[in-house]
Amino acid sequence: MDGFSGTLRLTDLNDFIAPTQECIKPVKIERKSGKLSAIKITSSGDYAEVDSHGVETKLVKAQITLNDCLACSGCVTSAETVLIQLQSAEELCRVLDENAKVSAAERKLVVVSVSAQAFASLANRYQLTMKECEEKFCGFLRSMGVDRVYDMGAASALALKETQREFVDRYRSGDRKSALPMLTSACPGWICYAEKTHGLFILPFISTTKSPQQIMGSLVKNHLAEHQCKSPSQIYHVTVMMCYDKKLEASRDDFYDDLYRTRDVDCVVTSLEVEQMLEQRNLVLSQCESVPLDRLPGVESSFHAVGGGAGGYLENILSFAAKELFQTEIGPIEYKVIRNQDFREVTISVNGEPKLHFAAAYGFRNIQNIVQKMKRGKCPYDFVEIMACPSACLNGGGQIRPPDPSVAKIWLQNVQQLFDSLDCQKLENVQWVQQLYDAWIGPQDDDRKRLQLLHTQYHSLENKSNALNIKW
Amino acid sequence: MSSLKLLQDLVAHDDRVWCVKWNPTGTLLASCGSDKKIVLWGEEEGKWVAKVHLTEAHERTIRAVAWSPTGTYLASCSFDKTICIWKRDDTGVFGAIATLEGHENEVKCVAWSVSGEYLASCSRDKTVWIWSCEYDDEYDCLSVLHSHSQDVKKICWSPVEDVLVSCSYDNTVKCFKDDGDDWTCTDTLTGHESTVWAVAFDGTGKRLVTCSDDRTVKIWQRFNALDNSASQKPGWHCVCTLSGYHDRAIFDVDWSAIHGAIVSTGADDCIRIFEENLTAQDPLREPEFFAAASMPRAHSQDVNAVSWNPVRGHLLASCSDDGLVKIWTYARPE
Numbered sequence: 001m002d003g004f005s006g007t008l009r010l011t012d013l014n015d016f017i018a019p020t021q022e023c024i025k026p027v028k029i030e031r032k033s034g035k036l037s038a039i040k041i042t043s044s045g046d047y048a049e050v051d052s053h054g055v056e057t058k059l060v061k062a063q064i065t066l067n068d069c070l071a072c073s074g075c076v077t078s079a080e081t082v083l084i085q086l087q088s089a090e091e092l093c094r095v096l097d098e099n100a101k102v103s104a105a106e107r108k109l110v111v112v113s114v115s116a117q118a119f120a121s122l123a124n125r126y127q128l129t130m131k132e133c134e135e136k137f138c139g140f141l142r143s144m145g146v147d148r149v150y151d152m153g154a155a156s157a158l159a160l161k162e163t164q165r166e167f168v169d170r171y172r173s174g175d176r177k178s179a180l181p182m183l184t185s186a187c188p189g190w191i192c193y194a195e196k197t198h199g200l201f202i203l204p205f206i207s208t209t210k211s212p213q214q215i216m217g218s219l220v221k222n223h224l225a226e227h228q229c230k231s232p233s234q235i236y237h238v239t240v241m242m243c244y245d246k247k248l249e250a251s252r253d254d255f256y257d258d259l260y261r262t263r264d265v266d267c268v269v270t271s272l273e274v275e276q277m278l279e280q281r282n283l284v285l286s287q288c289e290s291v292p293l294d295r296l297p298g299v300e301s302s303f304h305a306v307g308g309g310a311g312g313y314l315e316n317i318l319s320f321a322a323k324e325l326f327q328t329e330i331g332p333i334e335y336k337v338i339r340n341q342d343f344r345e346v347t348i349s350v351n352g353e354p355k356l357h358f359a360a361a362y363g364f365r366n367i368q369n370i371v372q373k374m375k376r377g378k379c380p381y382d383f384v385e386i387m388a389c390p391s392a393c394l395n396g397g398g399q400i401r402p403p404d405p406s407v408a409k410i411w412l413q414n415v416q417q418l419f420d421s422l423d424c425q426k427l428e429n430v431q432w433v434q435q436l437y438d439a440w441i442g443p444q445d446d447d448r449k450r451l452q453l454l455h456t457q458y459h460s461l462e463n464k465s466n467a468l469n470i471k472w
Numbered sequence: 473m474s475s476l477k478l479l480q481d482l483v484a485h486d487d488r489v490w491c492v493k494w495n496p497t498g499t500l501l502a503s504c505g506s507d508k509k510i511v512l513w514g515e516e517e518g519k520w521v522a523k524v525h526l527t528e529a530h531e532r533t534i535r536a537v538a539w540s541p542t543g544t545y546l547a548s549c550s551f552d553k554t555i556c557i558w559k560r561d562d563t564g565v566f567g568a569i570a571t572l573e574g575h576e577n578e579v580k581c582v583a584w585s586v587s588g589e590y591l592a593s594c595s596r597d598k599t600v601w602i603w604s605c606e607y608d609d610e611y612d613c614l615s616v617l618h619s620h621s622q623d624v625k626k627i628c629w630s631p632v633e634d635v636l637v638s639c640s641y642d643n644t645v646k647c648f649k650d651d652g653d654d655w656t657c658t659d660t661l662t663g664h665e666s667t668v669w670a671v672a673f674d675g676t677g678k679r680l681v682t683c684s685d686d687r688t689v690k691i692w693q694r695f696n697a698l699d700n701s702a703s704q705k706p707g708w709h710c711v712c713t714l715s716g717y718h719d720r721a722i723f724d725v726d727w728s729a730i731h732g733a734i735v736s737t738g739a740d741d742c743i744r745i746f747e748e749n750l751t752a753q754d755p756l757r758e759p760e761f762f763a764a765a766s767m768p769r770a771h772s773q774d775v776n777a778v779s780w781n782p783v784r785g786h787l788l789a790s791c792s793d794d795g796l797v798k799i800w801t802y803a804r805p806e
Contacts, residue, residue: 197576286708339604339614340653365654368574375573377612392653 019290051314061166078353084264087247089273095266096145102290108236109228112141117309119151119241120419120449121271121399124411126285130418139289140278148294152239153303155216156312157433159186160305162209162454163313164320164427169384171325178204181374181381182312186211188249189388190367190456198371199460205374208455212311213239213246214255217264218453219296221257221441227297233262240269242396245388255454270398298436309394314360314385316427318346322382326350335360342366356382363390394419474805476598476745476765476788482797484511484522489791491536491777495543498783504676504796509557510548512566513797520799527558527567528623534627538582538768547591550577555593569609574601574616578689585636587631590614591638593635594624600638600648602655615655619646631729632677639668645682645692647708649797661692663710669722669738675729680708683722689714689736689746691759710732711758717744717766730785731804733764737775743767743790747805764805 048056099107101203114137123133138149163184170179170354185191185207194202210218215224216239221232228235230240233344239246249255250265257263268275278285295300307315315333322328335344342362347354361370367386389395394415402411441450484676494501501513501520510526530550538547546558546566548718555572584605585593591603591611600617622641629636636648636655645661645668654661665687673680680692685794691712695705720739727734734746744767771792781787 094682339612342653364616365613368616372573 007163032125041266046245047380057091069459085252089267089269089277090165092238092267092269093144093277099236100145104469108234109148109230110236110238111150111220112146112240113152113155113213113220114240115152115212115242116156116304116419117393117399118240118271118274120415120445121242121283122274122308122396123418124398124415125271125275127193128286129371130422132290133285135290136285136288136292137274138293139291140283140285142291143289146238147189149291150294150296151302152212152216154296154299154433154436155429155431156211156305157303158437159209159212159215159220160316160427161433161437162215162311163207163451164317164324166207166209167228167317167321168324171321180206180229180383181205181370181379183370183384184385185209185391185456185458186311186313187387188243188245190386192245192248192373193364193367193388194454195461197457200373202371203458203460206458208457210454210456213241213249214264214269214324214456215454217250217255221262222453223294223298231260232257232258235262236266237264238267239265240271240274241398242271243389243398244270245397252456271395271400271428272398273460276398298432298439300432301430302423303433306424306426308386309391309416309419310360310362310385311422314346314358314383317383317385318356318358319426320428321356322348322350326355338411342392342421343369354382357381358385360385360387361390362387362392362398364388388472410427424471474747474801476743476767477801477803478767479787479799479801480520482489482511482513482520482522482799483795484513484525485795486662487510487795488773488793489776489795489797490533492779492789492791493537493539494781494787494789495788496541497543498781498787498797500543501536501779501789501797502539503549503791504537504787505791506533508532508534508550510534510537510546511797514647525779526558526566526568529571530554531556534634535579536581538584538635540584541645543584545584545605545631546793547582547796549582549593550774551578552596553577553579554622555579555591557591559609566725570652572603572611574613575599580624581626583627583629583636583685585634585709586631587634590629590634590636592627592629592638592699594627594638596623596624598622598624598640599682600624600627600636601637616656617648617657619657619660620644626675628671630677635677636647637671637673637680639671639682641667641796643668643684645671645680646683647760659708661708661710663690664688664715667721670724672725672727674727675733679711679727681725681727681734683725683736683738685721687715687718687720687722688727689734690719690733691761693759699745714746714761714762718742723775726778726780728780728785733802733804734761734778735778735780735788737770737778737790739774740793741769741771741773741775741777743770743778743788743800745802765802767800770800771798 009419041046042048047059048058050056120131123130141149167182170182173179183206220237247268250268255264305312310374319330322330333346337344343366345359348356357380363385369386395412402408482732483505485505489503489505492503504510508530512521514523519800530552532551534548534550536549544560549555550669553575556568557570558566560566575595579593581594591605594600598620602615603611604614610794621644624638624640626736627638637804639645646648646657646664649654649658661718664684664686668682671682683689690710691706693711694708697706718738718740722736725736739742746761747764750764769806771783771794772792775790775792778790786802788802791797
């Protein structure tokens with residue numbers, strides 16, 4: 001469980017087994033070769049083995065300690081665990097090896113999409129600029145047999161665009177109490193926590209817009225597939241992400257296509273696993289050949305959103321909403337820090353009257369305060385950018401670790417600087433985004449395709465209060 | 473000779489009693505337990521009587537209570553995952569003003585910082601939480617600490633600064649401090665061989681006492697870089713281990729800030745009091761403690777908690793699985 005975000009670890013994925021369920025914890029059994037023997041119960045109630053010479057040996061009980069129990073994921077979430085095993089660098093290599101052996105007709109198109117946060121982590125680790133890192137990593141993947149390597153700019157742009165629209169729709173819906181605050185949905189650790197612990201209460205407030213990873217999934221398995229005249233199952237889609245929790249996200253049933261038996265994202269590999277892949281091959285990224293990234297059909301340039309390592313939701317939605325709802329252009333955003341750097345808020349006033357109240361809350365402690373404020377009916381915000389990791393996604397659990405924990409802060413600052421060195425743009429200044437949207441999704445009022453490709457849903461998984469689970 | 477004598481049995485709980493705590497002026501004793509109620513005991517004409525029953529705030533066992541430094545607030549924590557804050561109004565009546573949610577399962581302990589600015593809680597979910605206490609009775613979560621690898625049993629604050637100490641089923645004791653942006657674990661005290669059930673500071677905040685399932689009580693001392701008195705490195709070090717006094721798990725300890733005596737109790741139903749041998753004190757040597765008094769079969773079942781009265785130092789309260797709260801008088805050695 002180590003790589004997962006703290007928020008996810010807190011949600012009792014591995015809680016105690018209920019006595020009615022069968023424990024699946026494997027126990028090592030020492031098998032001694034020898035003659036057949038009998039087992040008898042001694043007068044003291046122990047079990048003893050009796051060999052052919054009549055010598056009794058007391059048998060040791062198989063013991064399952066609490067520690068075994070807590071470390072075992074057999075109960076509750078075995079389905080999820082199996083799915084996550086399909087999400088590893090080994091699996092990617094296995095697919096590439098297999099792909100190299102089959103006939104051209106059977107070959108899958110192997111596509112890798114890389115998040116900007118993962119690029120920043122790799123660039124920091126291998127002392128490269130962002131541009132160099134993109135091209136070297138692309139070169140490395142190509143040398144392994146990957147067909148296409150994309151950044152996730154287009155998915156990020158569409159995620160922001162759709163979230164802007166969703167926010168304005170909610171704001172105008174009139175029913176502000178049940179529609180706002182709108183909470184972002186891009187962080188799978190947060191979604192998992194919300195579903196497992198606050199289900200029915202909190203889910204209606206969470207934006208239904210898919211995360212950039214899952215929009216990338218739709219772009220690759222739908223838009224790219226159509227363009228290449230391939231079925232979704234003929235494409236193997238890998239994302240390289242900052243976060244282990246993204247593996248859980250990709251494994252959700254909501255992103256599985258029954259018809260083609262394929263997932264929008266087949267495999268998620270973290271920055272940390274990429275480092276291990278390189279180390280296993282005795283490679284340093286800087287030695288790899290530079291190959292420019294590919295571009296999806298309709299994507300004319302790279303896109304990096306203003307507004308930081310968490311995807312720029314707060315800033316892009318705020319400037320759009322101010323313009324759309326109040327015909328106000330907002331300048332540079334001034335944040336007010338509440339308690340700690342991971343909890344900041346912004347208020348936009350129109351004619352001296354506060355109109356839009358947005359916040360960014362990162363890390364479990366700040367998520368907790370937002371949720372509790374909402375439960376008490378005292379949340380003052382219209383929109384909250386929520387991320388489970390402290391310092392948000394650049395500090396994700398799947399990012400490459402510093403060589404020594406004592407330099408963790410500087411390490412993170414360097415990743416941040418690399419990320420900030422990207423040429424950031426405001427969404428509305430990028431022409432091709434609207435064209436791509438129109439070409440792929442179709443007219444704005446065609447809800448069917450829009451909902452299918454850009455939206456998702458959430459499911460309450462609150463623990464049923466089972467009398468057997470209650471201690472004392 | 474020192475002695476420990478029973479002053480009074482307090483009967484009001486219908487089930488095991490988990491915790492007893494005196495208010496800061498030593499005039500009220502709060503007790504709580506599996507019957508889901510809190511009883512406040514006060515003295516009337518020399519007798520301790522149940523003055524208030526606080527009920528209906530928790531759905532399951534109330535594991536612990538804690539008084540704020542002013543005695544205005546009482547916090548209770550429960551196996552129902554919540555913490556309840558009670559406030560005393562001008563007429564002296566206590567009412568529930570807030571419920572703090574967030575722990576994943578049983579909350580084991582709560583404690584207020586000496587400044588009254590922070591409340592801390594810990595749980596079977598392995599976390600320690602720090603809450604801010606605002607003037608308008610709003611409670612915000614400041615930090616969620618994942619340092620322990622197992623159930624966290626108890627927490628306590630330093631009497632002189634905002635330093636929190638916790639102890640756990642993972643056999644360790646940990647110290648936490650605010651580093652400016654978040655709370656971080658500054659020290660991990662290892663040495664106990666089993667669950668550390670309780671931890672308490674002395675009156676100066678320079679020493680800690682812990683007790684464990686390993687049937688020992690340990691005294692820890694904090695050495696600063698400037699202390700050239702010992703060859704110890706800066707940080708917390710175990711300076712004394714008291715073993716052989718309890719023959720079962722030791723569930724609770726308390727260190728009197730008034731007279732410096734340590735009380736311990738546990739599954740052997742016995743209460744023991746230890747005093748420091750001050751005549752032998754030598755800054756270059758480790759401190760010595762001796763057993764000053766003991767009360768075998770203080771209760772008929774496990775004794776879950778003990779608490780020294782913070783003003784009337786000779787008064788000691790205890791509570792047990794037998795459903796009783798008891799008040800004892802302790803006469804110190806001559």
